[in-house]
Amino acid sequence: MPEAGAPEPIARLVQEFSKLPGIGPKSAQRLAYHVLRASEDDARALARALTDVKEHVVLCDTCFNITVHNPCAFCDDEQRDRSLVCVVEQPLDVLVVERTGGYRGLYHVLHGSLNPIDGVGPEQLRVQELLRRVEAGGVVEVIMATNPSLEGEATSMYLQRLLQPLGVKVTRLARGLPSGADLEYMDDLTLSRALEGRQEL
Amino acid sequence: MPEAGAPEPIARLVQEFSKLPGIGPKSAQRLAYHVLRASEDDARALARALTDVKEHVVLCDTCFNITVHNPCAFCDDEQRDRSLVCVVEQPLDVLVVERTGGYRGLYHVLHGSLNPIDGVGPEQLRVQELLRRVEAGGVVEVIMATNPSLEGEATSMYLQRLLQPLGVKVTRLARGLPSGADLEYMDDLTLSRALEGRQEL
Numbered sequence: 001m002p003e004a005g006a007p008e009p010i011a012r013l014v015q016e017f018s019k020l021p022g023i024g025p026k027s028a029q030r031l032a033y034h035v036l037r038a039s040e041d042d043a044r045a046l047a048r049a050l051t052d053v054k055e056h057v058v059l060c061d062t063c064f065n066i067t068v069h070n071p072c073a074f075c076d077d078e079q080r081d082r083s084l085v086c087v088v089e090q091p092l093d094v095l096v097v098e099r100t101g102g103y104r105g106l107y108h109v110l111h112g113s114l115n116p117i118d119g120v121g122p123e124q125l126r127v128q129e130l131l132r133r134v135e136a137g138g139v140v141e142v143i144m145a146t147n148p149s150l151e152g153e154a155t156s157m158y159l160q161r162l163l164q165p166l167g168v169k170v171t172r173l174a175r176g177l178p179s180g181a182d183l184e185y186m187d188d189l190t191l192s193r194a195l196e197g198r199q200e201l
Numbered sequence: 202m203p204e205a206g207a208p209e210p211i212a213r214l215v216q217e218f219s220k221l222p223g224i225g226p227k228s229a230q231r232l233a234y235h236v237l238r239a240s241e242d243d244a245r246a247l248a249r250a251l252t253d254v255k256e257h258v259v260l261c262d263t264c265f266n267i268t269v270h271n272p273c274a275f276c277d278d279e280q281r282d283r284s285l286v287c288v289v290e291q292p293l294d295v296l297v298v299e300r301t302g303g304y305r306g307l308y309h310v311l312h313g314s315l316n317p318i319d320g321v322g323p324e325q326l327r328v329q330e331l332l333r334r335v336e337a338g339g340v341v342e343v344i345m346a347t348n349p350s351l352e353g354e355a356t357s358m359y360l361q362r363l364l365q366p367l368g369v370k371v372t373r374l375a376r377g378l379p380s381g382a383d384l385e386y387m388d389d390l391t392l393s394r395a396l397e398g399r400q401e402l
Contacts, residue, residue, distance in 0.1 A: 006296060007269045009257045013250040019243060021235050022228065030385070033293045034222050035254055036267060042220060043255045047248035049214040053236055054244045056210045066237060068208045092234045095207060184231070 010036065062133070064109040064126045066091040074106055081105045083140035087130065087159065089113050089147055093183050097145060100192040105143070108133065113151040114158055127159065134166050144172035144201070147183045160201040170201045211237065263334070265310040265327045267292040275307055282306045284341035288331065288360065290314050290348055294384050298346060301393040306344070309334065314352040315359055328360065335367050344399055345373035348384045361402040372399040 005011060010032050017028035035043050059065070060072035063085075067073065074080060074094075084105025088094055094107050110125040122128075133139065142163055146152035160170045173194040177186065186194075206212060211233050218229035236244050260266070261273035264286075268274065275281060275295075285306025289295055295308050311326040323329075334340065343364055347353035361371045374395040378387065387395075 007258055007267060009250065009253045009269065010267065013247075013254050016243075016247040016250045019239075019247075020232050022231065026386075027223065029293065030223065031221050032254070033291065035251060036258060036292065038220075040255045042217075043251045046214075046217040046220075047251040049210065049217045050236060050244045050248040050251075052210045053214050053233070054241045057208055057237065066208060066211065068210065090234065091237065092230065095230075185227075 006032075059109075063107045064111060064129065065094050065107055066109075079104075082138055084143065085130075085133065085139050085141070086143045086145050087156075088145045089152065089155070089183070093145065096184050096186065096191065097195070100188050100195055102192050102195050105141075108142075110146070110155065113146055113149070113155040115151045122158065125155070127162070130159070131162060131166070134163060134168050139168055141169040141171060143195075144170065145183070145195075146172075148173075148177040149180060149182075156201070164201075172201055207233075260310075264308045265312060265330065266295050266308055267310075280305075283339055285344065286331075286334065286340050286342070287344045287346050288357075289346045290353065290356070290384070294346065297385050297387065297392065298396070301389050301396055303393050303396050306342075309343075311347070311356065314347055314350070314356040316352045323359065326356070328363070331360070332363060332367070335364060335369050340369055342370040342372060344396075345371065345402070346384070346396075347373075349374075349378040350381060350383075353384075357402070365402075371402045373402055375399050 006014065013032040013035065014025070014028045017023050017031045018025055023031070056068055057066050058068070058070055060067045060070055060075055062071050062075040065072050065074065081104050085108050086097060086103060086105055087108045087110060088097065089110050089112060091109055094109065097103050108126065108130050110127070112120050112125050114120060114122065114125070134142065144156040144159065146156045156172055163170050174196070177190065177194050207215065214233040214236065215226070215229045218224050218232045219226055224232070257269055258267050259269070259271055261268045261271055261276055263272050263276040266273050266275065282305050286309050287298060287304060287306055288309045288311060289298065290311050290313060292310055295310065298304050309327065309331050311328070313321050313326050315321060315323065315326070335343065343360075345357040345360065347357045357373055364371050375397070378391065378395050
């Protein structure tokens with residue numbers, strides 16, 4: 001143990017916290033020392049929640065949203081409009097669209113967006129699965145709800161070209177989303193408006 | 202599972218992250234979904250670090266700093282000046298004073314400051330242990346490095362009244378620390394200056 005440093009288990013906890021997005025070295029240190037002061041139950045509860053998420057959460061075989069039960073609650077819900085499929089980049093985006101309360105169709109989670117620089121091509125995303133879903137029939141409209149970023153737009157255009165020949169209507173969220181922003185930080189009203197004003201590609 | 206919500210294990214992880222200081226509901230959600238995307242190894246490493254900290258970190262019997270080995274590296278280091286004891290509120294404050302590189306004495310960690318509103322009295326802090334350390338002899342000077350807050354100042358004054366009769370010199374960090382600030386966010390230079398200019402109480 002270097003005299004000027006924290007004991008090894010704490011240094012390691014600081015390091016692990018630092019790996020999380022938006023947690024800098026100072027915040028990580030603060031969090032680690034908070035854990036030291038916190039009850040053992042709280043520390044164990046967080047540790048347990050971390051491993052449980054990895055153990056119990058799977059992807060829905062149909063829409064690839066995260067779920068504990070397969071098929072997921074959306075795909076399993078007979079009340080939802082199965083002719084509508086909303087394509088999003090990430091599972092969190094499903095929650096964001098749901099929060100608007102204005103959508104009653106199904107989802108398809110791509111798990112990313114096309115990004116040649118980072119080596120993300122169509123084969124890294126759930127693209128083939130989307131095409132097969134549409135080919136299987138019953139889908140009337142596919143709504144592109146990818147992020148209004150360069151990658152999101154490119155992904156949307158790419159999918160539109162593949163889906164158009166299948167005779168399905170392809171729309172995207174209305175302009176109204178500020179460009180370069182991240183879907184999960186949009187307010188509900190902006191997202192509701194964008195959903196209402198979606199335009200055919 | 203409520204349709205609009207996240208699957209239970211994720212909701213629980215969001216909830217556990219929210220308990221950490223400075224992590225709001227949005228940040229907690231972002232962190233939880235990051236964990237979902239991250240490797241299982243990373244999630245397990247954080248979970249392991251959390252439980253290890255609780256299992257392997259103890260308090261030094263002498264200075265009550267956190268440590269893996271008892272006595273801690275400071276109390277065990279024959280090179281350090283054993284006639285000097287620097288009193289701090291929290292274990293993290295030890296690291297902050299060490300970073301200045303200008304202190305070669307020992308420490309005493311109170312684990313808090315006097316706060317009657319929150320029900321923290323001298324018996325909740327390591328006050329008796331500090332008095333016994335000084336009574337045991339060998340300590341020439343006790344440096345108060347409590348936070349420059351109302352509670353920190355009150356703690357410092359309270360300890361000064363108890364220590365003075367024991368024939369020990371009691372000093373405190375020089376004014377120069379902006380009042381109301383938190384010790385752990387001070388820059389090294391400000392803290393070095395405050396350490397050099399410490400004044401007898």
